[in-house]
Amino acid sequence: MKLAIVGGGSTYTPELIDGFARLRDTLPVGELVLIDPAAERLELIAALARRIFAKQGHPATVTTTASVTDGARDADAVLLQLRVGGQAARNEDETWPLACGCIGQETTGAGGLAKALRTVPVVLGIAEEVRRVSPDAWIVDFTNPVGIVTRALLSAGHRAVGLCNVAIGFQRKFAAHLGVQPELIRLDHVGLNHLTWERGVTLLDAPGGTAGREVLPELLARFGERIAADLRLPPGLLRRLGVVPSYYLRYFYQHDIVLEELRAKGSRASEVAAIEAELLRMYADPELDTKPGLLGKRGGAFYSEAAVQLIAALLGTGNGAGSGTGVQVVNARNDGVLPFLPDDAVIEVPAEVGSAGVRPLPQRPVEPLYAGLIAHVTAYEQLALDAAIMGGRNRVHDALLAHPLVGQLDLAERLTDRLIAHNRAHLSWA
Template sequence: MKIVVVGGASTYTPELIDGFARQHESLPIDEVVLVDPATDRLALIAGMGERMLRAGGRPYRLAYTEDLRGALDGATVVLIQIRVGGQRTRANDESFPLESGCIGQETTGAGGLAKAMRTVPVVLDIAAQVAEHAPDAWIVDFTNPVGIVTRALLDEGHRAVGLCNVAIGMQHFFARLLETEPDEVRSAHVGLNHLTWEAAVDHRGEDVLPRLIATRSEDIGHRVTLPAAVIDHLGMVPSYYLRYYYHHDDVLRELLDGPSRAEEVMRIERELLDHYADPSVDQKPEALSRRGGALYSESAVQLMSSLLGSGSGVHAVNARNAGALDFLPSEAVIEANAEVGGGHIRFLPTPALPPSVRGLIAHVSAYEKLAVDAAVRGGRRRVVDALLAHPLIGQWSLAEQLADRLIHENSEHLAWA
């Protein structure tokens, strides 16, 4: 079994290398190939990976290259984890919307659309090469914005599924609250990528979410950075990303007053790269837990094991709605629990959702459709259409201002600009 990691020079990659090694029995990989055009950084990451594998008994081979086409030969899975333009463009995504009084965030609002505009064409080019050189391979997309990127891949007919670590993070959080093991807990995870709710928490056949909310709403609120009153009112647990909707003005003030997440991530990445360059380091450093993407390798291995193995499992994935949420079109892409096995993905029945949640999901899903259209076909008018449809923007003057700024900031990455 051969796994190709596109974006292999990411500071996330040692997390993957470690996870693939630790879970080798459930996913018996023969070879992992890291692909990235940033050759100096790629060699640094690969060197760190080699030391980790030697320390852990080397259960698989590790190679690295800048040649995607050469790497794809015989690939079973192609995992995509790229950031077009690097952290500099992320900093722009987080800053330019603030000047118009809008949330600045890399996957939500105007910043999220900017990232999609840069990313979707590049991912589709990668996928076209996968289709030519490894036509039987699965594409697993971890590149944000995952829902939009996955929809673009599926619209082009690629064998793709999107993956995010929010669901597994919440599973482990609930397990800690219940003082049990994560595999004893399954939450009813439902919504869109970075717009999800935990509508139930099953522990040994009982939905314990009402009890958890009644007794631990402060802890839950702290975990998702929202007031406990929001959790109590909803009777569900929204993801961290819902703070941009439920607490918009407070978050906007925080973003205007404080350092950006991009600045923090750049500091962490410099620290990580220093660790990776140290020839004595052969274990993933603590700083990696602050980078984001916690439990990324766990979710990736579990998903790939079900996709490729003889058994099946339940995983929170991004895939075609296909009737799972009856208030959305079948071609929409949602994020929810699905039974995955034998190359098939089927969403499990979803809990009943209140009208306020259904409405917000439908609104953002409509925006995502327009975002894919703008990213694939280009043009200022399509950018304005997508921004006008986003519930955090929705005003003509703002949509026009943000469209012009988005195009200006990203012109080197937009073939049509």
């Protein structure tokens, strides 16, 4: 089996390598190609990957290239984890919106739109090359904003699925609270990427089973304070709603509070840049043959497990599911699952994943409090995708005007001007 990682020079790649090495019985990787134009970083990461595989007794070969054509040729799956503009662009996404009184964040709000505009054209170009040299390969997108990028890929007819670590993170944390195996926890997870709610948590009788009991009320009663503290949301909100929102709902439910926090502490990008510099120094140590603990502060916990589960299911090498049933939370085409959204919207829900593809499972009706926001953000995502593909100031403005965190004419005007000014080098039409 051949896998390729576009963005293989990322400091995050050793997390994936660690998962591939540990879970080789589920996903028997024979060849791994790291693709990245940053040659020096790429060779540094590749050397560490080889040491991690060797320590685990894994037989996979690791090669590198700057060419998507060469790296993706005959691949079974291609993973996308690129950041157009690097941490410098992320830092701008997280700072210039603050001057307009809006949150600065790399996937949500004006900063998230800027990232989408930079990213979508690049990803579509990569995907076309993958289709040319490996037409049967699956494209697994980790690149944010995952919902918009995955929608772009699916709309262009690619064999693609999006993956986020929010759901598997909740699964692991809930299992730890209850003292059970993660495979016994199944989530009623619904929404869009970075806009989701856990409306139910089932404790299965056995891994891979279908019978179980609902334990979300118990989790909230026993561990509600700890869960809320982890999300930095008021415990009373969780108790009143009876659900667990994702951390990203803070940007909507407590916008002004978060805005002041961001203004006071500076961007997350600067923290990540410092972590990355230290990680690269550690990776250069020829004695290092495990992922360092510092990598956990980089973000993306449990991504490797989620990736292995998903790819194994798609390629038919394992059951591919955290619950052991072939069900995994992914970003996939709606196709009527949430009837208040267009069929071509990309939603984040549990889906049956297998060699035949990805099929989101039916969902019970979504409560108006959540459905309204989901529909609002979906409309924004469609406009954001239009702006990313076709360009133009008016399309950027429309997307911002439609966003729930903007929604005011003068504010959208100011944000549009700043977005274009800060991203002109990445916008072919600007």
